[in-house]
Amino acid sequence: xxxxxxxxxxxxxxxxxIHARYTVPVRPQGxxxxxxxxxxxxxxxxxxxxxxxxxxxxxxxxxxxxxEHVLLPGLVNAHTHTPMTLLRGYADDMELPVWLxxxxxxxxxxxxxxxxxxxxxxxxxxxMIRSGTTCFNDxxxxxxxxxxxxxxxxxxxxxxxxxIEIETAWASDVDSYIEKGLRLQQQWKSQPLVSFxxxxxxxxxxxxxxxxxxxxxxxxxxxxxHMHLLETEWEIKQSHQxxxxxxxxxLEQHGLLNSSLQAVHMTQLSSDDIARLxxxxxxxxxxxxxxxxxxxxxxxxxxxxxxxxxVALGTDxxxxxxxxxxxxxxxxxxxxxxxxxxxxxxxxANQVLDMMxxxxxxxxxxxxxxxxxxPGKQADLCALDLSAPETQPLHHVVSQLIYAASRRxxxxxxxxxxxxxxxxxxxxxxxxxxxxxARKWQSRLAGLEAETETEVKELAL
Amino acid sequence: xxxxxxxxxxxxxxxxxIHARYTVPVRPQGxxxxxxxxxxxxxxxxxxxxxxxxxxxxxxxxxxxxxEHVLLPGLVNAHTHTPMTLLRGYADDMELPVWLxxxxxxxxxxxxxxxxxxxxxxxxxxxMIRSGTTCFNDxxxxxxxxxxxxxxxxxxxxxxxxxIEIETAWASDVDSYIEKGLRLQQQWKSQPLVSFxxxxxxxxxxxxxxxxxxxxxxxxxxxxxHMHLLETEWEIKQSHQxxxxxxxxxLEQHGLLNSSLQAVHMTQLSSDDIARLxxxxxxxxxxxxxxxxxxxxxxxxxxxxxxxxxVALGTDxxxxxxxxxxxxxxxxxxxxxxxxxxxxxxxxANQVLDMMxxxxxxxxxxxxxxxxxxPGKQADLCALDLSAPETQPLHHVVSQLIYAASRRxxxxxxxxxxxxxxxxxxxxxxxxxxxxxARKWQSRLAGLEAETETEVKELAL
Numbered sequence: 001x002x003x004x005x006x007x008x009x010x011x012x013x014x015x016x017x018i019h020a021r022y023t024v025p026v027r028p029q030g031x032x033x034x035x036x037x038x039x040x041x042x043x044x045x046x047x048x049x050x051x052x053x054x055x056x057x058x059x060x061x062x063x064x065x066x067x068e069h070v071l072l073p074g075l076v077n078a079h080t081h082t083p084m085t086l087l088r089g090y091a092d093d094m095e096l097p098v099w100l101x102x103x104x105x106x107x108x109x110x111x112x113x114x115x116x117x118x119x120x121x122x123x124x125x126x127x128m129i130r131s132g133t134t135c136f137n138d139x140x141x142x143x144x145x146x147x148x149x150x151x152x153x154x155x156x157x158x159x160x161x162x163x164i165e166i167e168t169a170w171a172s173d174v175d176s177y178i179e180k181g182l183r184l185q186q187q188w189k190s191q192p193l194v195s196f197x198x199x200x201x202x203x204x205x206x207x208x209x210x211x212x213x214x215x216x217x218x219x220x221x222x223x224x225x226h227m228h229l230l231e232t233e234w235e236i237k238q239s240h241q242x243x244x245x246x247x248x249x250x251l252e253q254h255g256l257l258n259s260s261l262q263a264v265h266m267t268q269l270s271s272d273d274i275a276r277l278x279x280x281x282x283x284x285x286x287x288x289x290x291x292x293x294x295x296x297x298x299x300x301x302x303x304x305x306x307x308x309x310x311v312a313l314g315t316d317x318x319x320x321x322x323x324x325x326x327x328x329x330x331x332x333x334x335x336x337x338x339x340x341x342x343x344x345x346x347x348x349a350n351q352v353l354d355m356m357x358x359x360x361x362x363x364x365x366x367x368x369x370x371x372x373x374x375p376g377k378q379a380d381l382c383a384l385d386l387s388a389p390e391t392q393p394l395h396h397v398v399s400q401l402i403y404a405a406s407r408r409x410x411x412x413x414x415x416x417x418x419x420x421x422x423x424x425x426x427x428x429x430x431x432x433x434x435x436x437x438a439r440k441w442q443s444r445l446a447g448l449e450a451e452t453e454t455e456v457k458e459l460a461l
Numbered sequence: 462x463x464x465x466x467x468x469x470x471x472x473x474x475x476x477x478x479i480h481a482r483y484t485v486p487v488r489p490q491g492x493x494x495x496x497x498x499x500x501x502x503x504x505x506x507x508x509x510x511x512x513x514x515x516x517x518x519x520x521x522x523x524x525x526x527x528x529e530h531v532l533l534p535g536l537v538n539a540h541t542h543t544p545m546t547l548l549r550g551y552a553d554d555m556e557l558p559v560w561l562x563x564x565x566x567x568x569x570x571x572x573x574x575x576x577x578x579x580x581x582x583x584x585x586x587x588x589m590i591r592s593g594t595t596c597f598n599d600x601x602x603x604x605x606x607x608x609x610x611x612x613x614x615x616x617x618x619x620x621x622x623x624x625i626e627i628e629t630a631w632a633s634d635v636d637s638y639i640e641k642g643l644r645l646q647q648q649w650k651s652q653p654l655v656s657f658x659x660x661x662x663x664x665x666x667x668x669x670x671x672x673x674x675x676x677x678x679x680x681x682x683x684x685x686x687h688m689h690l691l692e693t694e695w696e697i698k699q700s701h702q703x704x705x706x707x708x709x710x711x712l713e714q715h716g717l718l719n720s721s722l723q724a725v726h727m728t729q730l731s732s733d734d735i736a737r738l739x740x741x742x743x744x745x746x747x748x749x750x751x752x753x754x755x756x757x758x759x760x761x762x763x764x765x766x767x768x769x770x771x772v773a774l775g776t777d778x779x780x781x782x783x784x785x786x787x788x789x790x791x792x793x794x795x796x797x798x799x800x801x802x803x804x805x806x807x808x809x810a811n812q813v814l815d816m817m818x819x820x821x822x823x824x825x826x827x828x829x830x831x832x833x834x835x836p837g838k839q840a841d842l843c844a845l846d847l848s849a850p851e852t853q854p855l856h857h858v859v860s861q862l863i864y865a866a867s868r869r870x871x872x873x874x875x876x877x878x879x880x881x882x883x884x885x886x887x888x889x890x891x892x893x894x895x896x897x898x899a900r901k902w903q904s905r906l907a908g909l910e911a912e913t914e915t916e917v918k919e920l921a922l
Binding site (some may be wrong): 086087088089090093094096099123126127130131289291292293294295297298315317321322323325328332334335336338339341342343344345346347348366387389390391392393394395396397400404405406407408409431434435437438439441442445446 | 492547548549550551553554555556557560584587588591592750752754755756758759779782783784786789793795796797799800802804805806807808809810849850851852853854855856857859860861864865867868869870892894896899900902903906907
């Protein structure tokens with residue numbers, strides 16, 4: 001099972017042993033080990049074995065003890081826009097077009113640059129590590145600043161090479177988005193914490209020519225494609241009006257409906273669409289809280305699941321959601337699927353756990369590297385303390401995790417073998433400084449809010 | 462505004478002053494005070510005033526400082542079954558009838574008694590106080606034990622006089638349920654922390670004769686009525702089969718459709734039903750997470766709201782939900798209403814805040830006593846620390862509270878002027894002992910789980 005692509009960054013000190021009261025490796029599915037150890041060497045998981053065996057095998061090795069905890073693979077947030085964390089709660093309770101055109105875009109036009117992106121990403125990474133996330137996909141501008149923050153903090157990321165037919169401070173046109181993105185990909189291709197996706201924004205913001213280029217680049221460079229798709233009914237109408245085609249037909253024409261595609265949102269699906277997605281191996285990234293809050297529609301999780309489609313989870317950006325709490329997103333996904341399908345057995349707690357771990361890793365093309373606790377995979381782990389009254393009594397570990405636990409019960413997180421959260425304390429991020437910078441942006445944005453209310457431009461593509 | 466019914470339990474020490482960075486009194490709606498003080502005298506709110514004014518008025522008084530917090534009225538959980546917290550996660554991912562008949566009821570038949578109820582309520586109260594709740598409605602057996610725990614811990618409760626045509630360890634028949642309940646009500650009628658509701662379990666578990674008695678008792682004793690109603694489609698079918706009437710018509714026949722009714726769940730509503738509820742002043746208690754998880758249906762919050770119906774929130778019991786986290790329930794209610802109605806403006810953050818505070822108090826008949834921060838009301842308050850990265854930057858206080866905050870950010874809680882949570886520490890509950898007793902029940906229930914799988918009895922009424 002050793003992954004040939006995983007690069008080991010061995011540190012001094014040899015093996016690290018973590019003993020947790022419960023270990024849920026996700027693969028094999030449904031397994032809950034009691035009093036097991038996970039042995040880490042460098043950035044890799046070396047073994048998963050009973051505590052007694054670990055003691056015999058490494059008699060002199062100190063053991064990190066998590067006596068009341070469940071140890072899990074780190075969570076994978078398969079869709080977010082990290083720097084938008086600075087816009088959390090900036091504009092709520094409004095329709096998507098108004099929210100975007102009158103509030104979010106004006107703010108972005110004025111402020112987005114390397115400083116905004118670095119500060120926003122640092123705040124987002126702090127929040128994600130504190131809530132058990134060890135890997136995220138990002139779609140935004142100035143990805144160079146995002147990568148710097150990931151390397152500085154030790155976080156794993158799948159970086160979107162954003163492509164959009166709108167000029168921003170980051171790039172003036174599609175050529176420039178692609179060129180800058182691929183240059184970054186070349187620069188960091190040997191950095192194991194960072195991977196890349198081609199990220200055409202959405203059907204309504206990229207031309208046919210661009211879709212065709214993305215398709216060829218994906219094949220040529222071996223890069224997955226990450227895209228907002230079928231988020232709203234409006235998007236389908238717009239596609240018929242402008243292209244005389246359903247967005248899925250348009251993507252199929254350009255050869256983009258395949259297992260490299262990470263289709264985000266997917267709230268507008270017929271049963272024929274679902275069959276087509278299943279056949280083509282498309283990955284779906286479900287963002288239930290964002291879709292509910294913006295009233296975009298509801299992704300039919302149960303039907304996708306039955307069709308055998310790989311469904312991952314994303315929080316979306318904190319400006320929409322308004323947090324990066326993947327456990328809460330998973331809880332919402334599970335409850336909503338049951339409620340909408342009218343079937344309390346539609347999904348179970350183990351399936352929800354899959355969505356927030358291994359399915360996310362697979363969707364991002366990282367299924368061999370992360371998403372489960374298996375020897376040879378990257379040591380991306382999180383531990384949640386179950387001793388809180390909110391998760392007692394403990395009749396079933398995975399039930400308590402999925403239906404009762406909350407983000408603040410995560411105490412420890414490792415990414416690539418490095419402990420980024422240690423007993424609740426961030427080890428690579430100065431939280432005071434992150435909060436200070438969030439407040440600086442709060443002041444700057446407060447000034448803008450009144451100023452731009454009248455100066456709204458229509459999106460014309 | 463001083464409430465003539467509120468009884469002051471004055472303690473020594475005179476006035477307590479609480480200064481919070483933000484105070485959201487809920488009434489008037491939409492107000493966010495910055496750097497205000499809430500002055501408490503005994504169990505009552507004396508005043509809500511700017512910090513500078515409070516310093517002038519009480520120059521020698523020490524001030525409790527909450528410099529990064531929002532101070533709110535305590536949350537009101539309008540429907541739960543507190544002792545069932547011991548069954549949290551005991552049986553998940555199954556249909557309501559199977560869940561109830563094959564798992565929950567067998568466990569209850571074997572174990573429910575004063576010890577189960579006291580231990581379960583103590584665990585539940587610990588969880589509720591830690592998550593900002595200061596008042597809950599309860600429907601269960603052995604309410605005497607529940608009341609004892611409330612008085613021991615200082616928690617406010619609306620105690621259900623449960624009435625059901627099933628023999629339990631608590632009571633053998635309807636006469637006995639009613640007699641025991643009313644005796645308790647007489648015993649505690651001068652205790653300001655405790656109020657009572659008549660709680661016929663559901664249309665399918667109480668006879669017409671019982672409904673008629675409940676109606677007369679409600680009028681005679683001035684007691685509100687709390688009842689599971691229109692929870693599932695099955696309930697309506699059953700009512701037509703057995704009584705040849707829709708449950709609402711049956712209740713109307715017995716004079717129960719009025720402003721004293723707290724109708725819990727209400728997932729099966731036509732627009733005619735909604736108009737009738739609005740006209741009769743019925744209160745609805747919405748339990749969105751329980752309804753989703755058990756796939757019961759979805760309460761049409763937006764339509765109820767538009768019709769002017771008072772909608773409160775309940776977590777339901779932790780065996781169904783699986784927690785007593787009212788803030789999360791409110792977040793789900795808000796997102797779900799937007800998603801289901803297809804209107805992102807369907808409810809806003811201030812309306813969601815109303816549901817978890819003042820609307821709950823009103824539904825329980827305690828609207829003059831609690832649910833908002835107003836002079837003359839009981840000093841039931843909770844404070845949430847907004848300085849966590851998850852609620853930064855702080856563009857809008859109520860947005861961050863409703864869409865981004867989580868339960869573990871609550872740091873301080875007062876009920877009737879008494880500080881039950883002090884910087885995150887419970888002051889009236891020994892948490893270690895509560896956890897130990899939860900684990901004792903975990904062992905007992907584990908023994909039962911295998912044993913009763915085959916011995917399932919049908920509900921026949």
